[in-house]
Amino acid sequence: MIHRVCALAAVILFALIFLRLAGGYAERSALRPLAEHYVSQAPIELGVANIVTGILIAYRGFDTLGEVAVLFMVAASVGLLLQKDDAALEETKERRRRPASEIVMTGSRVLLPVILTFGAYVIVNGHLSAGGGFQGGAIVASGTMLLLLADPGARLNAVALSVIESLAGVAYVAIGILGLILAGGFLDPRFLPPGEAGAFISAGAIPLVSALLGIKVGAELSVIINRFRS
């Protein structure tokens, strides 16, 4: 009882804070100076049409690198937490589920290439329109999820995925160091020509970084999903 009352009190206090915050909020009618600078300068400086991608990969690139590191640590610690001893592994092999029905198998076979293609499209269009490495990587991983749901016995090549993911990470840092040597600083994508904003090959190294991020995030999320299988 006392627990419920305390919980209710905490929720009400939070509600009061939120009410004050929401009450004091007024919609802005103009951009803040920093946002103004990003929106007007990013297409000129970087040649990137999607400002959000420009901020993520160029202006706040270090942040994104840290985020990728967080994902890597999550994959590692989920693996540590969910590692199975050999007995449990044998037990899982024993009770093989019966195969999914024809409809599920055919459906997943038809949908999987479409999902992966769409993921690749979202990844490589990150600098042009809504999309980018993280979003596309998540779509690719949702394809993995479908595969594992439709066929629980399917084996993912976890070693290959780890190798791909590590290589993508190394290439990402290498691009960052190239930016340090050839352009203004670490993770500066301007060592490749910016090109014309809106063209497919433009925005310096941003599409390259975006693709690497997509590969890395897709592989990492697939590994995490694979680990959660019982």
Added chain:
Amino acid sequence: MATILPVSSILMVTGFGLSLIGLCGILMHRHLLRIIIGFALFGTGLHIVMVATGYVTGGTAPIIDRALGPAEAGRAIDPIPSALVVTAIVIGFAVTAIMLAYAVRLHSARKTFDIGAFTESKW
């Protein structure tokens, strides 16, 4: 476009409401998975609030294309909260994955998801 309620206010109220529902879920439930869902809802609500603060009246997506020429960049919304939320979503995913992994471990130790069964770590 003179609406009675601006779209960002609607979003903000929705986001805060979702956060409160998540908080209720965290504090009131005993089932570990429901608590984790509560955390996810709490985070999602705050993401919606953050995106809402970036809205500029009459603004459109900050993508320079046919709809938004380079000259009229002032019509774009603030891209910084959007970029921050992309980061926050990934971190939220990471936290959820870790919580779920711990829940699986706890379940394999005690064969239950009831948080009341895990008492020895209380001080």
